[in-house]
Amino acid sequence: MSGRRQAPPGMEGNRAMAADEAGRGEAAALEADPETLGGADLSAVPDLVDAPSAPPAAGPAEAEEDPVRRGALGVLEGTWRPEDGFCPPNPTTYPHLWLWDSCFHAIAWAGLGDPRAATELGSCLQAQLSHGFVPHMRYASPSINRGPLADRSSFTQPPIYAHAARAIAGRGIELTRATLPAVTRALDYLWEHRRTDDGLLFIVHPWESGSDDSPRWDSWIGRSDWNRLAFTAADHRLVAAALFDNRGAAVTSRAFVAAPSAFNAFAGHAAAELAALTGDATWARRAAELAEAVDGLLWDEAQGLWVDRAIVGDGATASIPTLDGLMPALITADEDKARRTLAQAADPTRFAAPFGPRFLPRDHPAYRADEYWRGPAWPQLGYMLTVAARAWGEDALAAELADTGRRSALTSGFAEYWNPETGDGLGARPQGWAAVAAAYPAG
Numbered sequence: 337m338s339g340r341r342q343a344p345p346g347m348e349g350n351r352a353m354a355a356d357e358a359g360r361g362e363a364a365a366l367e368a369d370p371e372t373l374g375g376a377d378l379s380a381v382p383d384l385v386d387a388p389s390a391p392p393a394a395g396p397a398e399a400e401e402d403p404v405r406r407g408a409l410g411v412l413e414g415t416w417r418p419e420d421g422f423c424p425p426n427p428t429t430y431p432h433l434w435l436w437d438s439c440f441h442a443i444a445w446a447g448l449g450d451p452r453a454a455t456e457l458g459s460c461l462q463a464q465l466s467h468g469f470v471p472h473m474r475y476a477s478p479s480i481n482r483g484p485l486a487d488r489s490s491f492t493q494p495p496i497y498a499h500a501a502r503a504i505a506g507r508g509i510e511l512t513r514a515t516l517p518a519v520t521r522a523l524d525y526l527w528e529h530r531r532t533d534d535g536l537l538f539i540v541h542p543w544e545s546g547s548d549d550s551p552r553w554d555s556w557i558g559r560s561d562w563n564r565l566a567f568t569a570a571d572h573r574l575v576a577a578a579l580f581d582n583r584g585a586a587v588t589s590r591a592f593v594a595a596p597s598a599f600n601a602f603a604g605h606a607a608a609e610l611a612a613l614t615g616d617a618t619w620a621r622r623a624a625e626l627a628e629a630v631d632g633l634l635w636d637e638a639q640g641l642w643v644d645r646a647i648v649g650d651g652a653t654a655s656i657p658t659l660d661g662l663m664p665a666l667i668t669a670d671e672d673k674a675r676r677t678l679a680q681a682a683d684p685t686r687f688a689a690p691f692g693p694r695f696l697p698r699d700h701p702a703y704r705a706d707e708y709w710r711g712p713a714w715p716q717l718g719y720m721l722t723v724a725a726r727a728w729g730e731d732a733l734a735a736e737l738a739d740t741g742r743r744s745a746l747t748s749g750f751a752e753y754w755n756p757e758t759g760d761g762l763g764a765r766p767q768g769w770a771a772v773a774a775a776y777p778a779g
Contacts, residue, residue: 403746404742404745404746404773404774404776405447405448405774407745407746407750407771407773408444408447408448408745408750408770408771408772408773408774409448409450409771409774411750411766411767411768411770411771412441412444412445412448412450412452412768412771414766415427415768416452420433420459420476421452421455421456421458421459422438422441422455422456422459422460423438423441423456423768424476424768425437425752425764425767425768425769426752426764426765426766426767426768428764429763429764430764430767431476431477432473432474432475432476432477432479433459433460433463433473433474433476434472434473434493435460435470435471435472435473435492435493435497436472436493436494436496436546436716436769437768437769438456438457438459438460439457439460439496439497439499439500440496440500440715440716440719440768440769440771440772441456441768441769441771442454442456442457442460442500442503442504443496443499443500443503443504443719443772443775444768444769444771444772444773444774444775445504446500446503446504446506446507446509446775447503447507447772447774447775447776448774449507449509450509451509451510453500453503453504453507453509454504454509454510454511454512454515455512457497457500457501457504457511457512457515458511458512458514458515458518460474460497461497461514461515461518461519461522462474463487463488464518464521464522465583465584465585466583467521467525467529467581467583467585468521468522468524468525468528469492469522469525469529469583469585470492470493470495470497470518470522470525471485471488471489471490471491471492471585472489472491472492472493472543472544473488473489474487474488474489475487475488475489481572481575482543482575483575483578483580483584483586484580484584485584490578490580490584490585490586491540491541491543491544491578491586492526492539492544492585492586493543493544493546494544494545494546494598494599494602494603495522495523495526495602495603495606496602496606496716496720497518497519497522497606498519498523498605498606498607498609498610498613499605499606499609499723501515501516501519501609501610501613502609502612502613503775505613516610516613516614519606519610520610520614523603523606523607523610523619526603527622529587532595532647534629534633535625535626535628535629535633536595536600536626536629536630536633536634536645537595537599537600537603537626538593538594538595538647539593539594539595539596539599540578540586540587540588540589540592540593541571541574541575541578541586541589541592542556542571542574542592543571544599545594545596545598545599545660546598546599546716547596547598547658547660547695547709548567548571548709549562549567549708549709549710550656550658550660550695550709551653551656551658551696551702551709551710552596552643552644552653552654552655552656552658552660553592553594553653554653554656555649555650555651555652555653555654556570556574556591556592556594556649556650556651556653557570558570560653560702562704562707562708562709562710564708573591574589574591574592577589577590577591577592578590588648589648589649590648591648591649592648592649593646593647593648593649594644594645594646594647594648594649594651594654595633595634595644595645595647596644596660597630597634597641597642597643597644597660597661597663597664598660598661598663598664600626600629600630600634600664600667601630601642601663601664601665601666601667602663602666602720603626604622604623604626604627604630604664604666604667605623605666605667605723607619607620607622607623607626608620608623608667611623623667624669626667627664627667627668627669628669630642630664630667630668631664631668631669631670631673633645634664635673636655636661639655639657639661640676640677640680641657641661641662641676641677641680642661642662642663642664642677643655643661644660656696656700656702657696657697657700658695658696659687659693659694659695659696659714659717659721660717661677662677662678662680662681662687662721662724663717663720663721663724664677665677665678665721665724665725665727665728666720666723666724666727671728674724674728675728675730678724678725678728678730678733680697681693681721681725681733681737682730682732682733682736684698685697685698685699686698686699688736689713689740689756689757690740690756690757690758690759691713691740691743691744691747691748691754691755691756691757691758691759692713692714692715692718692737692740692741692744692754692756693713693717693718693721693737693756694711694712694713694756695709695710695711695712695713695714695717696710696711705755705756705757705758706755706760706762708753708762708763711756712753712754712755712756712762713744713753713754713755713756714753715741715744715745715753715769715770715772715773716769716772718737718740718741718744719741719772719775719776721737722734722737722738722741722776725737738776738777739776741772741773741776742773742776743759744759744773745770745771745773747759747760747761748760748761748762748765748770749761749765749766750765750766750767750770750771750773751763751764751765751766751767751770752764752765752767752769752770
């Protein structure tokens, strides 16, 4: 979860809150450096727009017969904030709004046929700045430093919002009037302000990847043995290294800039989804161009997957094989590349596991089944991999991923992430995005 941190197993419920508190003093010290703000003029930051009125609570009046749908509905309804129109990922551990969490919540609501899908997607776009940038967090209460903005983050997250919009519309649920214009402005921002000369999109903090502590970031962090406090401290150093525009959005960094394969895949997929929703051929062209750049610049022939590219900082670990390296199967036009990567998702010696895809291959020396971003299965990544498998007609793989996603949600207690070998729940429990299991077809 971007901008949040986990403690070792056994501290469920308070782990990220404890990490937040541990980082407050350091974050305050970083804020004292005026260069950190990059000349940001906070008077230019707009107030949050008024939230659209939420529709009445919907969903089945009686309990769902399917235990996955029933459990997912319970998780979402248990955290729903009708006055704000969203679910915090976990009200104790993660009490704020996180961008891609809410996108997956919206997909889950849509899978349940609940009109709160449109409300939650609209809510996660409300903190959008006037030039289109969408912060990865909107704070429900004072929080640690994530840039110069007081009420929201200055960093972003993978743009799942276009896919969520299409999933909602595909279920016959009407989107809020502001949603598609906001999605268009958000993607325009990425293409106009976060694109390299050779056509890749870039991020300026590991949080923006969604895979906060992926082994691919180890060379920037300066260590490969994961430790919560050490990685938290490194994250705050990277906040201090970021530069911000006069609206408070992060635009670059003196220490970390990377073009991740997964972020580019999610953005290219978002562009294609927006083209499908609006009929705007510009977005279809942008999606194809980005896919071509990803194939040309990030494909690793020896590994048979896509890697990340360092732009600023030491990127020696950017080619470690992770599940992120399979995500461009969502956008590539190269059938051979797509099928080679998806075959690894079905291979038990690589990413396939009894309870969903491992984040690292089983035989990799860094693989740790229980350790944060070092091997566990993540429900949102399993879901996106299923989307890719379906797109390429890999129906058996898609069905297997859907089955393991549904079983794992129940076995783990709808956990934030879980051990892919045993299904034991890890992180916060329950966690809203695990409810995306409801978007899989039963059986």
